[in-house]
Structure formats: C-alpha cells, structure tokens
Amino acid sequence: MVQLTINNIKVNAEEGMTILDAAKSVGIHIPTLCHLKNLAPTGACRICSVEVEGQRGLTPSCAYPVFEGMVVETNSPRVRRARKTIVELLVENHPPDCLICVRNKNCELQDLAEQYGLREHRFAGETKTHAIDISSASMERDPAKCILCGRCVRVCFEVQKIGAIDFTNRGFTSIVTTPYNKGLNISDCILCGQCILVCPTAALREKSSLKEVSNALNNKNKYTIAQIAPAVRATLGEEYNMPLGTDVTGQLVTGLRRLGFKKVFDTNFAADLTIMEEASELINRVQNNKTLPMFTSCCPGWVKFAEQNYPQILDHVSSCKSPHEMEGAILKTYYAKKMGIDPKDIYVVSIMPCTVKKFESNRAELAEETMPDVDAVLTTRELVRFFKMAGIDFADLPQSEFDNPLGESTGAAAIFGTSGGVMEAALRTAYFKLTGEELTQLDFESVRGSGGLKEASVTISGLKLNIAVVNGIGNVEPIIKDILAGTSKYHFIEVMACPGGCINGGGQPIHQKPEKVMKRMKALYQIDAEMQTRQSHNNESVKILYKEFLGEPNSHKAHEILHTKYFNRKEILNN
Amino acid sequence: MHKDVFKNYQKNDKSALIPLLQDVQSLYNYLPEEALKDIAEFLGIPLSRVFGVATFYNQFRLTPIGKNVIRVCRGTACHVKNSSNLLFALETALGIKAGETTRDKNFTLETVACIGACSIAPVITVNDEFYGRLSVKDIPKIIKTYTTAQQKAAVEIKAEESAA
Numbered sequence: 001m002v003q004l005t006i007n008n009i010k011v012n013a014e015e016g017m018t019i020l021d022a023a024k025s026v027g028i029h030i031p032t033l034c035h036l037k038n039l040a041p042t043g044a045c046r047i048c049s050v051e052v053e054g055q056r057g058l059t060p061s062c063a064y065p066v067f068e069g070m071v072v073e074t075n076s077p078r079v080r081r082a083r084k085t086i087v088e089l090l091v092e093n094h095p096p097d098c099l100i101c102v103r104n105k106n107c108e109l110q111d112l113a114e115q116y117g118l119r120e121h122r123f124a125g126e127t128k129t130h131a132i133d134i135s136s137a138s139m140e141r142d143p144a145k146c147i148l149c150g151r152c153v154r155v156c157f158e159v160q161k162i163g164a165i166d167f168t169n170r171g172f173t174s175i176v177t178t179p180y181n182k183g184l185n186i187s188d189c190i191l192c193g194q195c196i197l198v199c200p201t202a203a204l205r206e207k208s209s210l211k212e213v214s215n216a217l218n219n220k221n222k223y224t225i226a227q228i229a230p231a232v233r234a235t236l237g238e239e240y241n242m243p244l245g246t247d248v249t250g251q252l253v254t255g256l257r258r259l260g261f262k263k264v265f266d267t268n269f270a271a272d273l274t275i276m277e278e279a280s281e282l283i284n285r286v287q288n289n290k291t292l293p294m295f296t297s298c299c300p301g302w303v304k305f306a307e308q309n310y311p312q313i314l315d316h317v318s319s320c321k322s323p324h325e326m327e328g329a330i331l332k333t334y335y336a337k338k339m340g341i342d343p344k345d346i347y348v349v350s351i352m353p354c355t356v357k358k359f360e361s362n363r364a365e366l367a368e369e370t371m372p373d374v375d376a377v378l379t380t381r382e383l384v385r386f387f388k389m390a391g392i393d394f395a396d397l398p399q400s401e402f403d404n405p406l407g408e409s410t411g412a413a414a415i416f417g418t419s420g421g422v423m424e425a426a427l428r429t430a431y432f433k434l435t436g437e438e439l440t441q442l443d444f445e446s447v448r449g450s451g452g453l454k455e456a457s458v459t460i461s462g463l464k465l466n467i468a469v470v471n472g473i474g475n476v477e478p479i480i481k482d483i484l485a486g487t488s489k490y491h492f493i494e495v496m497a498c499p500g501g502c503i504n505g506g507g508q509p510i511h512q513k514p515e516k517v518m519k520r521m522k523a524l525y526q527i528d529a530e531m532q533t534r535q536s537h538n539n540e541s542v543k544i545l546y547k548e549f550l551g552e553p554n555s556h557k558a559h560e561i562l563h564t565k566y567f568n569r570k571e572i573l574n575n
Numbered sequence: 576m577h578k579d580v581f582k583n584y585q586k587n588d589k590s591a592l593i594p595l596l597q598d599v600q601s602l603y604n605y606l607p608e609e610a611l612k613d614i615a616e617f618l619g620i621p622l623s624r625v626f627g628v629a630t631f632y633n634q635f636r637l638t639p640i641g642k643n644v645i646r647v648c649r650g651t652a653c654h655v656k657n658s659s660n661l662l663f664a665l666e667t668a669l670g671i672k673a674g675e676t677t678r679d680k681n682f683t684l685e686t687v688a689c690i691g692a693c694s695i696a697p698v699i700t701v702n703d704e705f706y707g708r709l710s711v712k713d714i715p716k717i718i719k720t721y722t723t724a725q726q727k728a729a730v731e732i733k734a735e736e737s738a739a
C-alpha cells in the first residue's frame with residue numbers, strides 16, 4: 001500500500017498503480033485519449049497531465065506510478081490550461097464537421113472541447129486533408145478526422161495481432177494508415193471493426209447501408225425481410241440508456257415491423273440449423289478419419305483471416321455457411337417456394353453486431369444462383385440511427401413475437417453470440433446424435449467466460465473429444481502452428497475474431513469499458529437458461545425444414561444450399 | 576537478391592528491423608515494396624509497422640534515387656534568403672516535385688532542414704558539391720553541368736512546356 005494525496009484527498013493505492021487509476025478509485029476523473037485499459041501506456045496525447053509536487057513539468061497520469069507521500073493536483077489552473085491547449089490544437093486540425101458527423105454526440109473530442117470550454121479559434125491554420133478510404137465493403141477510414149491517439153493501431157496490433165494499420169511519416173504529415181496508403185480491402189485487415197470500437201472520433205466507422213435498405217423498404221415490389229443476430233438483442237438497449245445486458249428482443253421485432261419490414265425472423269433459427277449441419281460434419285469427420293481438428297465457420301472475420309494468412313488450413317474449416325447466410329439461403333429457396341414469392345423480389349436485411357458480415361454478404365459464392373443470400377447488413381449502431389430517423393421511440397415500444405417458421409429458436413442458438421457459445425451448442429447436439437440421449441448437464445462452464453483460450457475434454461459414448469475455444473483472433477496463431485506441425489490434440493475448435501465474441505462485435509454500441517462485455521455475455525446465457533428448449537435438434541421448425549425440404553443434415557441438398565467454400569486470399573492479396 | 580542480406584540476421588528478430596532496412600537500402604539505394612514485404616515476413620512484423628518505420632526516418636527512401644541528388648536547404652538562413660524560389664525554379668526546370676525523381680532517373684530533388692552552410696545562404700548541394708549565394712538565374716547552368724547531351728534535350732523540352 002502506498003499513501004498519497006490527490007487534490008487534498010488522502011488516497012490509499014496499491015504499489016505500481018498509476019496516478020490515473022488511484023484518482024479514479026476516489027472518484028476523481030482525469031481525461032484520457034491515448035490510454036487503453038489493460039494495455040501498456042504510451043503517453044502519446046498528454047491530455048491526462050497532472051501536477052506532481054516537486055516535479056518541474058506536468059506528468060502524464062496514465063503512465064506514471066504512484067509513490068509514498070506523492071502530492072498530486074489534477075485540476076490546477078496550470079493543468080487545465082495545458083489540457084485546454086492540447087484540445088484546441090486537436091480541434092484546429094480537425095474538420096469542422098460535427099453537425100454532419102456520424103459520431104455527433106458520441107465523440108470524445110467533442111466532449112473534451114465542451115469540458116474545457118473552447119469558445120474561440122486561437123490556432124487556426126493549415127489543416128490536414130486526406131482522402132477517405134472506402135475501398136472495403138465493411139469500413140471507412142477518414143484520416144482527416146484522426147487525432148493520432150493510436151488506440152486503433154494498438155488494438156489491431158497488440159490485441160488482434162493483425163497490424164493492418166500503423167503510424168506512418170512524421171510530424172504534420174503523420175497519419176495512421178495501411179502500408180503504401182493502399183485501401184483497407186487489400187491490406188491484412190480482417191474488417192473485424194475492433195478499431196472502430198476504440199476510436200474516439202469518426203476517423204474509423206462502418207460503411208453504412210442505410211440508404212440501400214431504406215430504398216428497398218420504399219420499393220413496393222420488394223418483399224423485405226429482417227433477421228436479427230443473437231448478440232444484437234443484448235446490446236441495443238445500451239443506446240437507450242437501459243441497464244447493461246437488457247434483452248430487447250420483443251421491442252426489436254416491433255421496431256423492425258414499424259420500419260416497414262414485411263417479416264421479421266430470427267437468425268437464431270438458422271443458428272440451430274447451423275448446429276445441425278456442423279455437428280453432423282464433425283461426427284462425420286471424427287468417425288471417418290477425415291481432416292481434424294475442425295474449426296467453426298460462423299465468424300467471417302476468422303474465415304477471412306484464415307484465407308489471407310493460412311490458406312493451407314482451409315480444409316480444417318467447417319464448410320457451413322454462417323447462420324445469417326443460411327437463413328438468407330433458406331428464405332430465398334424453401335420459404336419463397338412455400339409462400340409463392342418470387343425469390344428475386346425478396347430482400348433480406350441482417351441486423352448484425354458485426355462489420356465483417358457486410359463483406360461476407362458481398363461474397364459471390366454466398367448466393368442462390370445469382371441472388372445473394374443476404375442483400376444488406378446493418379450493424380446494431382446503424383439500426384439505432386434508423387429508428388431515430390423514423391421517429392421510433394424504441395424504449396417505449398411494446399414487445400412482439402418473431403414471424404414463423406423461421407423465427408423459432410432454442411437456447412443453444414441464443415448463446416451463439418458469445419465466445420464459447422457455438423461450441424456449447426454443438427456439443428449438446430453432437431451428444432444427442434451419438435448417444436440418442438439428451439445431456440443431463442447442459443452448461444459447459446469451462447468454455448464460458450473471457451479467457452483467450454478455453455479448453456475442455458468431453459467423452460461421448462467412448463469417443464473422447466478435445467475441444468478449444470479461441471476468444472479473439474489474436475489468440476489463434478499458436479493453435480494453427482500446432483496443426484501445421486502435426487501436434488494439435490484438438491478435434492473441434494471454435495474461433496471468434498472479436499474478443500468476447502459477437503457480443504463485443506465491431507458493429508456494436510461504442511463503449512470504452514471492457515467490463516461491459518461480461519455483462520452482455522450474461523444476458524445471452526440468461527436467455528438460454530430461461531428457454532424451454534435448449535438444444536438445436538429439438539427446434540420443431542428446423543425438424544420440419546429437414547422433413548419438407550432438406551432431407552438429412554449434410555444431405556446433397558443441404559450441401560448445395562447451406563455449405564460454402566473458401567479461397568486462398570494470400571495469393572489474391574499478393575498480386 | 577535482398578534475401579542474401581537476410582543471412583546476416585536471425586529470423587523473427589524484431590530488433591533487427593532498422594539495420595536490415597539500412598542494409599537493403601544500401602543494396603538498391605532505396606527500399607522496394609517487394610523488399611519491405613519480405614522483411615516483414617522474415618522478421619515476423621506486420622508490413623504496416625515496417626512501412627511505418629521506413630517512412631518515419633528520413634534516411635530511408637521508398638522510391639528509386641536518381642544519379643544526381645539535388646538538396647535544397649530550407650533552413651532558417653536560406654529561407655530568409657528566398658530558398659523557396661530556388662526550390663520552385665528547380666521543380667519547374669526538372670518537372671518534378673521535391674522528393675521525386677526525374678523519369679530518366681538523372682535527378683532526385685530533395686529539401687533538407689539545414690545543410691550547415693548558412694554563411695553562403697541560399698545554398699543547394701548536388702551530390703557532394705556545394706553551391707552557395709545562389710539566385711534563380713544560376714539554376715539552368717547547374718543543371719546543365721550534370722546533364723548529358725541526350726538528357727539535356729529532354730529537359731529543355733520540359734522547360735519549354737512549363738514556360739508555355
């Protein structure tokens with residue numbers, strides 16, 4: 001324990017704690033920009049400067065550890081002046097776009113300008129100009145709005161271990177960008193959007209599909225269908241100040257209907273379908289000595305990573321399309337036929353927690369003939385904007401039920417939205433398939449939680465399965481290296497590119513608090529626990545779908561409609 | 576051929592980045608894109624970081640260098656003596672901007688913060704030669720000194736074009 005004084009308040013802090021954290025522990029807020037929780041400080045922005053008695057200059061509190069008897073002033077006139085100057089310099093080199101900016105009212109630079117009372121332009125001068133990078137299907141990079149805090153660089157390099165973007169040049173010309181300033185679409189980027197979640201401004205943002213979707217809704221010839229991913233229902237309420245982890249499924253369905261969607265279905269239905277296909281594929285691989293371990297394929301960020309970096313392991317990736325693509329495919333085949341709608345008129349919009357899904361829905365092979373399985377993807381954030389635009393008061397909406405038959409789902413599908421969930425759901429069904437009996441204990445605690453790599457072994461009627469759950473793409477490399485070396489002990493591996501899984505996807509409400517992720521996860525496990533049916537193979541609508549249309553899991557027809565193939569993107573990127 | 580240089584380094588040794596960049600540059604006089612990619616792969620560093628380091632330090636160049644390097648001093652003393660006019664005259668005469676190389680690869684034009692010859696400001700250097708107390712009128716003569724007959728014709732055409 002170390003005793004110090006901050007703003008005349010006696011503080012007991014732990015050895016090694018930073019001034020920033022010590023201040024926080026007694027309710028003193030110090031502004032930060034470059035600081036990222038759980039990563040080593042860089043001291044780049046200096047906005048967290050404080051006065052430490054006996055030290056000549058100001059001290060960056062995010063990087064400086066406390067010591068015994070330290071006397072700190074976090075809010076002296078000198079500190080305030082310094083911070084204000086920093087903010088002024090940032091603002092003067094920033095486009096004056098607030099009114100038309102997608103981050104208006106959710107921008108850390110705006111907040112600081114307000115907090116430090118900027119009322120005049122003291123440093124007007126040359127400002128940087130940069131082209132906007134719109135090359136990727138998922139994201140936009142607008143370096144003119146970048147304040148060079150480096151948070152995106154660090155998340156991409158240190159957490160995701162991709163390193164698609166970095167600081168280049170120096171001084172006035174420094175800019176965070178891709179190598180040779182080329183488009184994100186031909187960089188190492190996997191479009192996970194984790195950088196968007198940490199960006200304090202709108203320098204990084206999703207590519208919006210609102211225009212296309214609203215056009216489709218206004219087109220009388222289109223039969224518009226929305227589907228909602230498991231992870232969206234547990235986070236969207238945050239944008240309306242509801243408690244963390246509030247389940248807003250019922251309001252979402254009502255809201256989407258009010259936007260004009262003819263039908264609102266649940267991606268969870270297709271998650272159950274995915275499990276039927278994936279569990280069968282796994283059992284087939286294990287029983288017939290085919291390529292193992294098998295990776296899950298629900299996460300398009302992970303798939304893109306494998307295609308770009310390790311094309312030699314693509315055989316290990318399950319051939320199943322991701323759930324929302326399966327839902328789209330079934331809508332444009334089975335459902336269209338059943339309802340007597342021309343599939344060309346169906347317009348499927350996926351509400352997703354994810355930025356990569358936009359890229360995924362553009363993949364040419366994810367289509368029935370020439371019709372894309374999914375026509376457009378909206379992130380959680382975009383949907384909120386849509387509701388606002390349409391004058392829908394989300395918080396006051398009554399609840400309603402999904403349409404059927406593609407709206408029914410089980411608890412197994414609900415947990416798809418969190419790291420470990422796909423694995424758990426698959427095991428429940430694999431157990432049943434192999435033994436003909438239901439598991440008595442449905443919860444697999446060992447694959448839950450926020451660990452980067454979670455492992456377990458399960459023995460099902462004499463068959464021992466070693467499983468692993470990779471949480472965050474930054475943790476996948478060692479596992480792949482093992483496979484390449486022929487030393488992998490696993491049979492089945494789940495990978496989600498975003499730390500925490502889709503619940504913390506790049507399209508989710510923007511927050512800067514890692515502890516939020518756990519609360520969101522809990523909400524999904526809660527939905528699962530409260531479900532009547534908690535195993536995918538007990539989804540009645542899925543059973544009917546097989547009986548009426550697909551036949552068996554992994555049948556020829558199922559393969560045609562629900563499975564896909566992958567490409568060596570390393571070659572594509574290098575040429 | 577830059578891969579031969581790699582032999583002197585440990586694979587995945589991230590601390591070798593700057594020396595390796597230096598070695599490769601002395602091989603080609605600049606850092607080709609292919610070489611940066613190979614360095615990134617060899618050291619296990621993302622290309623973005625290799626590119627970031629290569630663009631941070633002035634000593635590294637990413638475009639091929641001309642046979643003759645002209646450096647225009649833009650330090651304070653030279654600035655006061657209107658070195659910006661010299662730069663503009665050179666850019667016009669050579670048809671390139673500072674930081675670029677002529678198409679025939681005969682000249683590379685650069686600016687430097689201070690050459691350290693303030694007493695003869697404004698000053699430029701061509702390769703290791705200093706030219707001080709210059710005025711715009713001196714520029715054509717200096718360029719001529721470093722231009723072969725054949726190249727001269729090309730440069731003159733350019734100059735005419737930009738005059739027109």
Ligand code: SF4
Pocket residue numbers: 155156160162163164165188189190191192193194195196
């Ligand atoms: S989207 Fe993901 S991979 Fe791409 S730059 Fe951002 S953090 Fe890196």
Ligand code: SF4
Pocket residue numbers: 145146147148149150151152153176195198199200201203204
């Ligand atoms: S793009 Fe955003 S997160 Fe990245 S350095 Fe710029 S302001 Fe910071």
Ligand code: FES
Pocket residue numbers: 031032033034035042043044045046047048049060061062063
């Ligand atoms: S937050 Fe401390 S230096 Fe940037």
